[in-house]
Amino acid sequence: RAELDWDDRLSCITFSECKALAVACRDSRFVVGLSNGHVVLYHTSTCQEAGQLIHGNDAVRFLEFGSTNALLASAGRKNIVVWDIVAGTRLWATTITHPLLTLGFNEDDTIVMATTIGNYTSFWTAGNGQELEKLFVSDVDEDASDTYQRPPTHAQICGELNLLAVGYRQRPINIWDLEDRAFIGQFHKSVPVVYPGPLLVAMVFNPNPDMNLVASSYADGDLVTFDPWSQRQHAITEANAQVLAASSDGATLATGDGSGTIQVYDFETLRLLYRSTAYDFDIRAIVFASSNIRFFDIRGDHCNVWEPSAIVRQTDPADVYSEHCSEGVIPDVETTESKSWDNTQLTTAMVAIGVDTFLCGKENGAIVVYDSKTGQHTQELYSHGTNTAIVLLEWNSSQSLLASSDRSSRFKVRKILRTSSGTWVTERPLLDQSAEQAIRQILFRPDGRMLLVSTRNTDHVWDIEGRQRVDRTFSSRHSWRWVDCNSSTQKLLRIADGDIKCFDWLTLDECPFPDLFRVTLRDCDYPPIASLIATASGSATTAICAYFREPPGSQSQTRLRLWSSSSARDLQHQSAEDLANLDVMAQEVKAVIGFYKTLLLFLDQNGWVCSLNADNKSKEK
Numbered sequence: 001r002a003e004l005d006w007d008d009r010l011s012c013i014t015f016s017e018c019k020a021l022a023v024a025c026r027d028s029r030f031v032v033g034l035s036n037g038h039v040v041l042y043h044t045s046t047c048q049e050a051g052q053l054i055h056g057n058d059a060v061r062f063l064e065f066g067s068t069n070a071l072l073a074s075a076g077r078k079n080i081v082v083w084d085i086v087a088g089t090r091l092w093a094t095t096i097t098h099p100l101l102t103l104g105f106n107e108d109d110t111i112v113m114a115t116t117i118g119n120y121t122s123f124w125t126a127g128n129g130q131e132l133e134k135l136f137v138s139d140v141d142e143d144a145s146d147t148y149q150r151p152p153t154h155a156q157i158c159g160e161l162n163l164l165a166v167g168y169r170q171r172p173i174n175i176w177d178l179e180d181r182a183f184i185g186q187f188h189k190s191v192p193v194v195y196p197g198p199l200l201v202a203m204v205f206n207p208n209p210d211m212n213l214v215a216s217s218y219a220d221g222d223l224v225t226f227d228p229w230s231q232r233q234h235a236i237t238e239a240n241a242q243v244l245a246a247s248s249d250g251a252t253l254a255t256g257d258g259s260g261t262i263q264v265y266d267f268e269t270l271r272l273l274y275r276s277t278a279y280d281f282d283i284r285a286i287v288f289a290s291s292n293i294r295f296f297d298i299r300g301d302h303c304n305v306w307e308p309s310a311i312v313r314q315t316d317p318a319d320v321y322s323e324h325c326s327e328g329v330i331p332d333v334e335t336t337e338s339k340s341w342d343n344t345q346l347t348t349a350m351v352a353i354g355v356d357t358f359l360c361g362k363e364n365g366a367i368v369v370y371d372s373k374t375g376q377h378t379q380e381l382y383s384h385g386t387n388t389a390i391v392l393l394e395w396n397s398s399q400s401l402l403a404s405s406d407r408s409s410r411f412k413v414r415k416i417l418r419t420s421s422g423t424w425v426t427e428r429p430l431l432d433q434s435a436e437q438a439i440r441q442i443l444f445r446p447d448g449r450m451l452l453v454s455t456r457n458t459d460h461v462w463d464i465e466g467r468q469r470v471d472r473t474f475s476s477r478h479s480w481r482w483v484d485c486n487s488s489t490q491k492l493l494r495i496a497d498g499d500i501k502c503f504d505w506l507t508l509d510e511c512p513f514p515d516l517f518r519v520t521l522r523d524c525d526y527p528p529i530a531s532l533i534a535t536a537s538g539s540a541t542t543a544i545c546a547y548f549r550e551p552p553g554s555q556s557q558t559r560l561r562l563w564s565s566s567s568a569r570d571l572q573h574q575s576a577e578d579l580a581n582l583d584v585m586a587q588e589v590k591a592v593i594g595f596y597k598t599l600l601l602f603l604d605q606n607g608w609v610c611s612l613n614a615d616n617k618s619k620e621k
Contacts, residue, residue: 026290
């Protein structure tokens with residue numbers, strides 16, 4: 001069947017400012033290795049973050065659990081770290097001479113093994129990292145009884161079978177016995193043997209000892225299974241697979257390709273069970289959970305969690321399909337497709353313009369409409385020009401006005417209307433101007449008649465109808481945000497470098513605070529301000545939130561300040577204990593979302609959407 005959405009995708013975890021490079025799962029935990037050197041731990045059942053490990057400064061390219069989830073090995077190109085996951089401690093670390101190809105544990109978790117492009121496999125005691133003897137391998141030519149010291153391109157370790165498979169460019173796959181340290185034989189895809197052979201792309205062992213199978217994929221698109229002991233081909237089909245993964249029971253084989261498509265096969269017969277098609281980033285890795293139904297893939301900057309009903313194994317013997325895929329007729333395959341093939345990066349936050357619609361700005365300069373129920377792109381409103389990224393969007397509901405600014409400091413204001421058919425149309429620009437410096441904030445007055453455009457040294461207030469402006473220049477400021485204070489008094493609040501002041505909308509002159517809000521900031525060290533938002537009831541502002549946060553990579557100091565007209569008109573009336581409690585809560589905030597009535601909504605560090613009551617400061621998830 002074909003679905004409009006990815007109904008089988010349970011979750012998507014996104015990592016900001018880094019890429020996901022490795023993934024592993026065992027029992028109740030799965031882990032993702034990142035390009036910034038971090039390893040993030042998650043609960044398998046809930047997909048909630050359980051902690052982080054710092055592997056080092058280099059990217060984490062390999063992750064492997066032991067036979068239980070007590071031990072974890074992480075590796076970069078030339079370094080390996082072994083962890084006690086239960087205690088959350090590093091047991092030992094080591095460096096190797098040559099870049100790594102694969103990593104694994106033996107069956108009882110007493111030995112860690114790693115194969116490199118230097119044609120050897122190293123062994124260490126899992127508990128203390130004591131190095132044991134090496135196994136030197138090579139591309140063996142059985143006819144000439146000779147060895148070639150060309151570097152291998154692929155390697156896979158199977159601790160359950162104590163076997164090692166090593167692949168060389170356009171050469172057969174070499175199988176080695178890790179227990180006896182002996183060469184077993186070679187698998188040739190082409191019979192009769194042809195040199196040079198097809199190019200190997202990926203391979204994986206079936207971990208079930210009763211099945212004795214290895215799957216390998218090739219650049220010509222073929223997916224092959226063979227017996228590692230006899231090196232006889234078992235089944236073949238066309239898959240165009242770049243990555244392979246086997247379920248722990250050996251029943252299922254998952255493949256991923258360069259366009260984001262996942263296919264799931266019966267491992268023994270290579271009968272296709274499931275396909276998910278998406279025009280997305282290439283898939284770097286796939287791993288199955290211990291349930292053998294749920295699996296995870298990593299691509300780009302995110303990790304997807306899947307659980308297709310199609311791969312639930314049938315227990316009725318009559319339902320078992322035993323013919324090879326290449327010899328029998330393939331039944332209907334369950335297929336899901338994603339219609340999201342536009343990979344252009346979003347560069348602005350979402351702006352809701354209706355109960356079922358939101359807007360996003362893109363890197364290519366387009367402002368695009370999305371359906372909030374399906375998440376699908378429905379139309380493009382207008383564009384700032386080719387490859388001029390949109391950096392800010394601001395919506396005014398009273399006049400249906402949209403303000404947008406791009407990376408070149410150009411900003412536009414347009415009226416946006418919805419037709420009876422549900423599509424959106426734009427009128428000619430009411431404003432189309434450029435600022436002399438990078439625009440940091442745009443803000444409408446609530447009645448939609450004026451627009452504030454703020455740069456590093458200058459603030460401009462534009463009369464949209466008269467197209468006139470008022471300018472105020474500042475010698476220096478590092479961190480600032482504006483918010484409308486009260487639509488009936490036409491006042492603006494500005495927090496700049498830890499100081500809060502009130503200004504008049506028409507003139508940008510400093511003025512007294514309105515009676516409804518008399519707010520101050522107590523003397524203390526404030527990080528740069530990240531968010532400043534307000535909520536109103538009618539024409540009266542009822543609550544204001546200021547969230548301060550150090551930039552990524554700096555010290556993790558954060559502060560949260562919350563003013564409510566019904567609880568404290570002057571921040572000085574709040575006790576030191578109240579402020580301390582807010583700062584403790586600020587440590588949990590990952591991003592401020594906005595107000596809903598008197599509730600402040602924010603995303604916490606574990607990915608939960610939480611609320612904080614502005615009146616009594618109580619938190620709920």
